[in-house]
Amino acid sequence: MATPLATLGVISIGEMGLGIAKLLKANGYRVVTNITTHARAESASLDLVSSDEELASTSDYILSIVPPRNAIATAERIMKVSTSASFAKRETPLYFLDLNAVAPKSVRGIAELLKPAGNNIRFLDGAIIGSPPSLKDDHTDLNTVEAWKRPSIPMSGPHVLADAERSGAHLANVLNSQHISEQIGSASGLKMSFAAVTKGFTALAIQSFTTASRLGVLPELQQHLQTYMPKTYEMANASVPVMPPKAYRWVREMEEIGATLAEDGGFEENEAIFGGIARTYDLVAHGTDLGKEKTGERNRGKTVEDVATLMSEGIDRRKQKMD
Secondary structure, eight states: OOOOOOEEEEEOOSHHHHHHHHHHHHTTOEEEEEGGGHHHHHHTTOEEESSHHHHHHHOSEEEEOOOGGGHHHHHHHHHHHTTSHHHHTOSSOEEEEEOOSOOHHHHHHHHHHHGGGGGGEEEEEEOOBSSOOEEOTTOOOTTSGGGEEOOBEEEESSSOGGGOTTTHHHHHHHTTEEEEESSTTHHHHHHHHHHHHHHHHHHHHHHHHHHHHHHTOHHHHHHHHHHHOHHHHHHHHHHTTTOGGGHHHHHHHHHHHHHHHHHTTOOOGGGOOHHHHHHHHHHHHHHSGGGGOBTTBOOSOOSHHHHHHHHHHHHHHHHHHHO
């Protein structure tokens, strides 16, 4: 009789967490989550637990996939319950996989926060690069990794997921994970460097298209991009319309990128650009009607032209308030 695969706790069941939970379920894992994410958990047939204590005691691995602003608080929650009687009954260490979009400095702080637990909690610095897992159109058998489009999940630190006793090698394969360094912060640094290019570009496109729209030259800008920089034009049309529901989360992520470029990249304050990019996404999320958009329930901002229109309306309202 085959040994059952590990149990994984997922915090929390947002768009990415839900996709990863479905991937894990399809490949034979038991996935549990806190009852606070009840609706989405039910949609994926996940097992619900009533508390962080039960989550930490039940799981072999915990995947922290939360908005960047909640990354430290999530680790604190798990550290708090690691002193409970039920946690003390564990026979194997709990692997805590921090898969959040935060700076290496933040991840090093989380590792320090968990240190008092000793070998009872093994920390892995991880990152998710790409879109949430989803089934490929040409596959009907969802119970194989080949049936899924998966993001890359690089990991780093002294502990290697593939070496973990309970399903480690299988889990690393399912998650499309590669161990890239023994240093905590390397995986997060890779994510920050990647997102600086991709999400940084999207913010530049938002500002460029909005300004061109306000000047009445947006069609001409699009024509010139199509003619002279067609790949850039395609990238803008692909990235800008999918951005609105995510903008609120990206505010803190841009701040974390800025911290990475300063702390680990060596760039000085007068060379910083991501503070402004963070404010751009803050304007999208809290100063325009784009901030009302939700994934799977899209109404506005589904084209670059409409994004530019709504950005312009938000800017005009802001100017009126200041006058």
